Amino acid sequence: MASSRLALTQRRWFPWVAWVLAGLVALSVAFVVESRSGGHRLTAARMTTIDTTGYQLPPAVSPESLRTSGQAVTMPHAPPPLFAPTTETSPQKIATRVTWYSLSVPPLPNDGRQLYLYIPRWKSDGSLAIYADGQLIHQSHANLQWNGSNEPLLIKVPRTDVSQPPRTLDVRMQHVRGIGGAFSSVWIGTYRQLAPRYTIREILQVQLTSFSSFAFLATGVFAFFVWLSRRNEPIYLLYFLTSAVVFVRMLHTFVGMHPLIISDAWFGWLTVVSPYWMVMVLHLFMAELHGKRQPLLTGAALLVSVVTTIATLPGLIDPTLMSAPVYASLLVLGVFVAFNSVRQSVRFKSRDAMLLSVWCLITVVSGIYDLGLQQNLISIESVFVSNFTGVGFTLLFWYIMFGRYIEALETATQAKADLARRLAQREAELTASHAKLREIERRELLHQERQRLMQDMHDGLGSTLVGALRAFEGGKAAELDTVGILRGCIDDLKLTIDSMEPVETDLLLLLATLRFRLQPRLEAAGVKLVWDAGEVPPLEWLDQRHALHILRILQEAIANVLKHSGAKTLTVSVRAEGDQVLVRVQDDGRGFEPAGLLPSGALSSGGRGLANQLSRAEAIGGAIRWEETQRGSSLALALPVSKSRRAVP
Amino acid sequence: MNMEAASSTPLKVALVEDDAAFQQAFRNALAAAPDLAMVGVAATVAEARAMLGEAPCDVLVVDLGLPDGSGVDIIGEAHIRWPGCAIMVATTFADERHVIASIEAGASGYLLKDSPLPTIAEDIRVLHAGGSPISPRIARQVLMRFRPDEKPAEEGAVDAEAAEKSGIPSLSEREKETLQLITRGFSFEEIAELMGVSRNTVLTFVRRIYAKLEVRSKTEAVFEARAYGLL
Numbered sequence: 032m033a034s035s036r037l038a039l040t041q042r043r044w045f046p047w048v049a050w051v052l053a054g055l056v057a058l059s060v061a062f063v064v065e066s067r068s069g070g071h072r073l074t075a076a077r078m079t080t081i082d083t084t085g086y087q088l089p090p091a092v093s094p095e096s097l098r099t100s101g102q103a104v105t106m107p108h109a110p111p112p113l114f115a116p117t118t119e120t121s122p123q124k125i126a127t128r129v130t131w132y133s134l135s136v137p138p139l140p141n142d143g144r145q146l147y148l149y150i151p152r153w154k155s156d157g158s159l160a161i162y163a164d165g166q167l168i169h170q171s172h173a174n175l176q177w178n179g180s181n182e183p184l185l186i187k188v189p190r191t192d193v194s195q196p197p198r199t200l201d202v203r204m205q206h207v208r209g210i211g212g213a214f215s216s217v218w219i220g221t222y223r224q225l226a227p228r229y230t231i232r233e234i235l236q237v238q239l240t241s242f243s244s245f246a247f248l249a250t251g252v253f254a255f256f257v258w259l260s261r262r263n264e265p266i267y268l269l270y271f272l273t274s275a276v277v278f279v280r281m282l283h284t285f286v287g288m289h290p291l292i293i294s295d296a297w298f299g300w301l302t303v304v305s306p307y308w309m310v311m312v313l314h315l316f317m318a319e320l321h322g323k324r325q326p327l328l329t330g331a332a333l334l335v336s337v338v339t340t341i342a343t344l345p346g347l348i349d350p351t352l353m354s355a356p357v358y359a360s361l362l363v364l365g366v367f368v369a370f371n372s373v374r375q376s377v378r379f380k381s382r383d384a385m386l387l388s389v390w391c392l393i394t395v396v397s398g399i400y401d402l403g404l405q406q407n408l409i410s411i412e413s414v415f416v417s418n419f420t421g422v423g424f425t426l427l428f429w430y431i432m433f434g435r436y437i438e439a440l441e442t443a444t445q446a447k448a449d450l451a452r453r454l455a456q457r458e459a460e461l462t463a464s465h466a467k468l469r470e471i472e473r474r475e476l477l478h479q480e481r482q483r484l485m486q487d488m489h490d491g492l493g494s495t496l497v498g499a500l501r502a503f504e505g506g507k508a509a510e511l512d513t514v515g516i517l518r519g520c521i522d523d524l525k526l527t528i529d530s531m532e533p534v535e536t537d538l539l540l541l542l543a544t545l546r547f548r549l550q551p552r553l554e555a556a557g558v559k560l561v562w563d564a565g566e567v568p569p570l571e572w573l574d575q576r577h578a579l580h581i582l583r584i585l586q587e588a589i590a591n592v593l594k595h596s597g598a599k600t601l602t603v604s605v606r607a608e609g610d611q612v613l614v615r616v617q618d619d620g621r622g623f624e625p626a627g628l629l630p631s632g633a634l635s636s637g638g639r640g641l642a643n644q645l646s647r648a649e650a651i652g653g654a655i656r657w658e659e660t661q662r663g664s665s666l667a668l669a670l671p672v673s674k675s676r677r678a679v680p
Numbered sequence: 681m682n683m684e685a686a687s688s689t690p691l692k693v694a695l696v697e698d699d700a701a702f703q704q705a706f707r708n709a710l711a712a713a714p715d716l717a718m719v720g721v722a723a724t725v726a727e728a729r730a731m732l733g734e735a736p737c738d739v740l741v742v743d744l745g746l747p748d749g750s751g752v753d754i755i756g757e758a759h760i761r762w763p764g765c766a767i768m769v770a771t772t773f774a775d776e777r778h779v780i781a782s783i784e785a786g787a788s789g790y791l792l793k794d795s796p797l798p799t800i801a802e803d804i805r806v807l808h809a810g811g812s813p814i815s816p817r818i819a820r821q822v823l824m825r826f827r828p829d830e831k832p833a834e835e836g837a838v839d840a841e842a843a844e845k846s847g848i849p850s851l852s853e854r855e856k857e858t859l860q861l862i863t864r865g866f867s868f869e870e871i872a873e874l875m876g877v878s879r880n881t882v883l884t885f886v887r888r889i890y891a892k893l894e895v896r897s898k899t900e901a902v903f904e905a906r907a908y909g910l911l
Contacts, residue, residue, distance in 0.1 A: 521772075521794050528773050532817060543816035543865030550867070551795065564864045 061231050068227035070149065070220025071137060073200070074106045079131040080212075085123045086175065086205055089160035091167055093201040097133040108132070109154065109213030109407035112355075127157065130212040132202040136219055139196040146196055149218035149225040150184040151232055151412050157206030163188055163197035176295040177302075179287035181415070182237050185229045188219075215412045232414075240418045241285035247274040247425040254432070266319040270428060272312045277421055280305035284418055296345035303343055303357050307336040310365050310391075317372045317388055320431070321381035328371060335364055358402055365395040383431045390427055394420040483576050484527065490643065491583070492523045519590075522548055526586060530579035536569035538612060538670070541578050542585070542605060549589055553601065556593050563604035567612050572652075572674035580647040581614075581668070584655070587640045588616040588666045596620020598663055610672050617665040691808055692737035694720035696728040696754055697770060698747055702793055706741070709797035716801055725749035729757065736762035739804050741791055743770045744778055752785045759786025759894075766807050776821045783890050784897035788812050811868075811883035812890055819862035822893055826851045848899045849892040858885045 079101030110130075139146070148169075153159060156176050161169040169186045171178050188197060200219075206212045218225055251274025258267035283302045291298050311332050318324050342348055343357065372388030375381075397416035403409045495516060502511050525548050534541045546562065553560050585603075592598055598620030606613050648655045652674060658665045693716050697703050703721060710716045719737050722728035725748045732754075740758050744751035755767050769782035769790045779790050789812040791803055803813065814822075851859070854875070861871045872879040 518794070525773055528775060529817070532776070537820075537863070539864045540816055540820055543863055546865045547815050551792075551799065555796070562865055562867070562870060564866070 061235075064227045065231055069224035070218045070228070071139070073134045073136065073217045073219065076104050076106050076108065076132040076134045077101045078104045078108065079133070081129045081131075082208060083127045083129055083205065085125060086127060086158060087129075089158070089167065089170060089203050089205070093131075093133075093162040093165045093167075093203065095165070097131050097201055098135070098199060101131065101133070104132070106132070106134070106214060106216040107152070107410055107412050109411050112211075112407055113209035126208040127205055128208045128212065129203060129205045130214075132214055134200045134202075134217060136196065136198055136200060138198075139219070141196055143190075144221050145190065146188040146219060147222055147225050148184070148186040148188060148200070149220070149229050150186070150215060151218075151228075152180070152183065152215045153204070154180050154211050154213040154407075154411060155204045155206045156180075156211035157204060160203040161186065162199075162201040162203070164199055165201070166191075173287055173290050174295045174298070177283060177287045177291060177298050179289075181284050182288055183229055183232045185225065213407055213411045236414050236418070237285045239422055240281045243422040243425040244278045244281040244285075247428065248278045250429065250432070251275060251278075266316065269312055269316040269319060270432065273309070273316055273424075273428065276305050276308045276312055277424060280309055281418070281421055284415070294345065300343050300345055304336075304340045306358075306361050307339050307364065310361070310368050311336050313387065313391060314368045314372065317376070317384045317391075320384035320387065321372075321375050321379040323375055323379055325371070325375075328368070332364060332368060335360070355402070355406060358398070358405070362395060362398050362402065365391065365398060369395055383434065387427055387431070390420065390423055394424075479576065480531075483579065487527055487579060487583070492520055492527075495520055495523070518552065522552065522586070526582045527579065530575055530582055533575065534573060534578055536571050536573050538567050538570050538573060538581075538614075539564055539605065541573070541581060542603070542614065545582055545585055546603070549586070552593065553589075558593065558598060559600045561600060561602040563602060565604070565606045567605055567607050568672050570612065570670065570672060572671075577651045580651045581653075581670070584644045584647050584668055585614065585616060587644050588668075591640065592616070592618040592620060596663060607672070612670045612672060614668040614670070615665055616668075617660065617663065619663040621663070690715050690717040691739055691804070692717055692719040693739045693741065693804060694718075694722070694731060694737045695741045695770075696722045696731075696746070696751060697741070697743040698723045698745075699743070702743070702770070705797065706800065709800040710804075712797060713801040713805075716804060723747075725751075725754060728754045732758055732761045736765050738764075739766050739768065739808050741768045741770050741804070742782070742787070744782070752781050755782050755785040755787050768804070768807055774815050774818070776815070776817045779815075779818055780821055780825075780893070783893050786894055788887060788890050806883075810887055811880075812886045814859075814862055814886050814889075816863045816865060819859040822889060823851075823856065823859045823863070825893065825896070826856075849895055851889065851892065855885050855889050855892075858882060859889065 077097065077100065079097055148161070155171070155178060157178075158175060159169075159171040159178070160167055166189075168189055169184075173179055188195075196219075200217060202214055202217075204212050204214065218228065251271040254267040254274070255271035258264065258271065261267065279301055283298070314329065314332055318329070339357065339360070369388050369391035372384060372391060376385035376388055394417055397420050400409065401415045401417045404411065404413055404415060499511060499513070499516050502508060526545070529541075529544045529548065534544075542564065546560070550560065589601065592601055596618050598618035600619045602615070602617040604613075604615045604617070606615075644655055648668065651670070653668055653670045656667045656669070658667065693710060695703065695706050695718070697706070703723075707718055710718045720731050720734070722731045723746075725746050728742075728746075728751075740762065742751040742754050742758070746754075751769065755769065758765060758767055766789070767782075767787040769779060769787045770793055771778055771790050772793045774790055774792055779787075782790070789803070789807045791800060795803065806813075857875065858871060861874060866874065868879050868882045872882045875882070
């Protein structure tokens with residue numbers, strides 16, 4: 032059950048159906064309320080007209096003659112207006128007319144309850160005064176032309192001893208001759224009877240457009256700030272401009288009950304001109320939606336809008352009086368732009384642009400209806416439909432922006448996921464290439480290690496064993512120190528094995544190992560070893576290859592001491608000096624001259640040993656120095672602390 | 681030593697070794713030492729097990745590479761069955777991997793196979809008297825095993841306490857100092873002088889360190905078995 036409901040709310044059409052249902056419910060509630068309200072509707076009236084010039088104040092008391100003079104009419108009544116009534120703009124000189132409607136009220140029970148008049152709509156383009164039993168009870172006090180005639184009236188009937196309840200109602204309208212002077216039927220009743228009717232009409236005719244205009248403008252301001260930070264997306268600016276123009280256009284539907292802060296002329300100019308700009312910005316907005324700009328059409332629409340805007344400036348053509356031809360030309364422009372936009376939306380497959388342009392067409396049609404209403408061709412108790420299509424524009428714009436917002440969010444989510452995926456992929460690639468590199472490195476290392484051991488075996492153990500073998504074969508075994516040779520071989524082997532274990536930059540550990548290996552031979556030779564190991568910084572370059580070189584150099588040095596010097600004491604000292612470490616092997620024996628041995632004695636084993644020591648020191652970036660001391664000789668092996676430097680002897 | 685040797689019965693020494701040459705060398709070494717008596721020789725794991733069923737001896741020397749198994753197992757069994765016997769592993773290179781494995785199994789020293797015969801006899805005497813040899817690399821390895829995993833000091837302290845309770849021993853400061861001096865190449869005599877103790881004390885330190893290493897490895901094995909749900 033729950034899952035099926037969830038599925039329902041996730042259908043694409045669900046929100047639309049929900050909206051339509053909500054609208055239908057609201058409408059039916061309105062109808063029910065309207066049908067349950069009461070009051071008396073007065074439709075029979077007598078109309079008297081008097082031509083005047085300029086505007087005069089209404090009399091305090093209505094003339095008695097109205098009840099009998101004039102012609103009988105049925106309310107709502109609207110005289111057919113002239114298409115272009117006058118070019119005179121001065122209120123003092125303008126040709127005006129006073130139209131009186133006199134209505135008789137059926138006898139109402141005098142139960143002391145407050146009575147109200149409800150007037151759904153009136154059109155004056157001038158002033159309005161209402162009399163009850165001949166006494167003035169209401170009069171318009173705002174501007175002459177923009178006098179809030181779109182707003183329904185709910186007027187309290189004064190409770191005096193003269194009129195309770197009133198028997199007659201007189202309506203006086205002084206208006207420009209040729210337009211205005213239309214009046215709807217009049218309702219009389221108690222508040223409870225009339226308020227529902229009044230409220231529904233007030234909401235539909237005034238508040239709905241007012242709310243939607245303000246709300247649209249508010250989101251427009253938001254869009255404007257979006258545009259400020261995203262200048263390359265003009266659609267946000269166009270949204271703001273549309274909302275602003277719509278707001279200006281809709282002002283006349285909910286202001287005017289009170290005097291305006293600007294003159295009729297300027298307000299009329301704004302009201303009449305703004306729909307041109309509405310068409311203009313809508314055209315641009317839709318072009319942004321379907322993505323195809325049309326400079327020619329835009330230029331033409333701009334030209335029409337600018338010409339109209341300038342021509343209707345106050346002091347030139349009064350747009351309020353000339354509104355019929357002005358609106359007619361607007362309709363032509365609107366139809367043209369809307370049809371073009373429909374065509375473009377189909378061509379470029381833009382759903383949003385299509386929605387908007389279709390709504391534009393609907394607005395044009397409603398504009399034709401409204402023109403008919405404005406020209407009194409349709410019962411003046413009707414309402415201006417384009418006000419509602421204006422609300423529709425607000426909703427459509429919200430819908431479009433909502434779509435863009437959701438799309439942006441989804442794009443962001445998508446981009447994040449995409450980024451994560453790409454990152455993972457890249458990471459995998461890196462790991463793979465890293466593993467490959469490590470494998471190559473490992474193989475290289477193995478190769479190096481093999482090379483190193485081969486070289487070591489070849490130079491050391493191998494040659495010693497071959498030498499011993501040749502001696503045995505030559506029958507000179509007796510001349511050999513067999514045990515010494517074998518012990519030397521084993522020592523060699525042990526040092527090779529030691530060099531295979533990592534020492535991790537610890538030179539002292541390496542030297543300690545050497546001592547551990549050679550100690551038995553020193554003891555056997557009766558040489559006392561003085562171990563003087565000072566503090567030594569870690570040598571980060573000290574790997575197995577380097578370790579074996581160091582071991583061999585010192586092994587050779589100690590072997591030389593044992594072989595040649597006849598020393599009693601051997602001192603091994605380790606010191607850090609500056610940026611290098613000095614390992615010194617010192618004996619108190621006879622001493623020897625390595626420099627003399629080197630060039631000439633290169634063939635002798637000692638000479639070869641020294642050459643080996645030198646080349647090994649070279650290979651690890653170290654240096655060797657032989658010194659003759661007071662007693663015995665000394666070998667100093669200098670090792671750099673850091674690989675980037677070479678040690679100096 | 682000589683006085684002791686003269687005043688008491690000779691030490692009973694047994695050997696587990698499959699190499700006939702070393703067997704012979706070992707016999708010769710002991711024959712030259714009146715205070716040492718060869719009481720048994722085994723060439724395989726099986727023979728060694730049989731030998732362990734007999735009366736315990738004072739010193740057992742075990743080679744690791746036996747034809748039918750590893751000498752480490754024999755060391756472990758001997759440590760249990762002959763608790764009073766000092767066990768040595770016979771090795772050519774004293775490489776840390778083999779020696780440490782043997783010590784963890786219960787050995788308390790090693791014998792270098794290429795040592796001169798008198799040295800072999802002397803090493804046996806020293807071991808029986810409570811002294812254990814240690815190479816710089818083994819010292820370093822032991823230090824690393826006992827080093828608390830890189831942790832902040834306080835946490836490490838807590839950890840050490842927990843280890844104490846759990847039965848895993850830790851090294852004392854002096855034991856650590858001894859090991860550090862060994863890794864720097866100093867001999868027992870030199871260390872004794874540097875630390876201001878006798879050579880015997882240094883030997884005792886090493887023996888104690890070996891014992892701790894053994895306990896530690898056993899406890900850890902139990903921990904690991906528990907962690908893997910084997911116990």
